[in-house]
Amino acid sequence: MLAKRIIPCLDVDKGRVVKGRKFQNIQDVADPVDLAKRYNDAGADELVFYDITASNEERNIFLDVVEQVAREISIPFSVGGGIRSIDDINSVLRSGAEKVSVNSAAVNNPDLIKEAALKFGSQCIVLSIDAKETSTGRWEVFINGGRKNTGIDAMDWAKRGEQLGAGEIVINAIDTDGEKNGYNLELTKAIADAVNIPVVASGGAGALEHFSTVLKEANADAALAASVFHYGEIPIPELKAFLVEEDIIVRR
Numbered sequence: 001m002l003a004k005r006i007i008p009c010l011d012v013d014k015g016r017v018v019k020g021r022k023f024q025n026i027q028d029v030a031d032p033v034d035l036a037k038r039y040n041d042a043g044a045d046e047l048v049f050y051d052i053t054a055s056n057e058e059r060n061i062f063l064d065v066v067e068q069v070a071r072e073i074s075i076p077f078s079v080g081g082g083i084r085s086i087d088d089i090n091s092v093l094r095s096g097a098e099k100v101s102v103n104s105a106a107v108n109n110p111d112l113i114k115e116a117a118l119k120f121g122s123q124c125i126v127l128s129i130d131a132k133e134t135s136t137g138r139w140e141v142f143i144n145g146g147r148k149n150t151g152i153d154a155m156d157w158a159k160r161g162e163q164l165g166a167g168e169i170v171i172n173a174i175d176t177d178g179e180k181n182g183y184n185l186e187l188t189k190a191i192a193d194a195v196n197i198p199v200v201a202s203g204g205a206g207a208l209e210h211f212s213t214v215l216k217e218a219n220a221d222a223a224l225a226a227s228v229f230h231y232g233e234i235p236i237p238e239l240k241a242f243l244v245e246e247d248i249i250v251r252r
Contacts, residue, residue, distance in 0.1 A: 002108055004215045005045040005222035006236060007200060008229045010035060011052045012081075017230070018052070027069060029230050039229065040073040042236040045251055047073070048101065048170070048224060050128075051081030052145050061088065063095045065077045067190045070096020080128055089116050093124060101126040101170065101195035104143035105148055107157070110164055117165025122197075125168075127161035130173040131187060139173075139187055146174050155194050156186070162195045169195060170224065178227060180206025188218035200224050208239060212246040 010017045010032055017029040029035070036047055049069070051061045061082040068076060074086035079092045080101025089100045100120075106113050106127060114126045130146050131139040131154040139154040158169055171191045183204045192199040198221035201214045205225035214220045228234040240250045 002221070003045075003251045004220075004243070005200075006043075006211070006239060006243075006250065007046045007048055007222050007224040008035075008039045008044050008236075008243060009048045009050065009202065009224045009226045011050050011226065011249045012065065013051070013053050015062065015065065032065050033072055035230070036069045036077070037072050039077050039236070041056060043082065043252075044229075044236055045074060045222070046075055047077035049077060049079045049081075049093035050101070051079075051096075051178065053081075060090065063091055063171065066092060066095040066097055071174070078126055080126070082110075086112070086115055086119060089124075093120060099124050099126050099168070101128045103128040103130065107141060107143050107152065107160070110160065113161060113164040113166050121164050122167035125166050126170060127158070127166035127168070128170045128172065129157060129161075130172050130174055133187075134164060137211075139190075144181075155190055158191045159194050162197050166197065168198045168200065170200040170202055172224075176204030179204055180227065182206065182210040183214040183220075183223070185214060188214055188220050191220075205234075208234060208242045210244055211239060212248060215243070215248055216246070 012032050017032050024182035032178040048058045076098040078099035078101050079097040083102050084105045092100050130142045134140045141150045141154050141157050144242050173187050176184050183201045200222040202224040211223045
């Protein structure tokens, strides 16, 4: 069995790490390079960087930050936000990221996933899905930083993303994002059961038990979180020790 991964998420806006709730009330947190170094030293398995306003503002992604992070850490990291073309993906990978996360652009042009997977390999391409429950048992895909509802069923989109060549899916539940009441287990499990590629749970971590529950009961391959790590509420070494006690395999 592969080890489960713990992944801090760094939302970046104008060169700073920020955090909000349900994509609202954004507050400044830290310098992205400093925070990346801290997580590297603390034992995080990977990092995820999202430029949270690049897509909505139709501007290029923060390649200078990507290059600085790549020089300072030894763990893999992925980058998303503002990725609109094969050239964008190439630039991010050449700047030092191991993976590129696509969201809005993939919805607008699904062939981007296929072309990128063929050119760079599926292992480099992550499909990030921001989903919100719009009616009982139905989750729809939102784009542009959670601002626009596409009407696309999240389960259907996850399966199509895999067919197109995505090597991994990050499923972020907008309803639970930043609430610290736990991951959306129903949504995460539905996505994990629908595809055969790794699924990363995102949105809602607030306690040690939330991580073990989503990794065990929702079949997630990794758990992504932001606030609890950024503010020191859950130290990563403590979290990994807890998961070992819960009989979950993690890298120590």
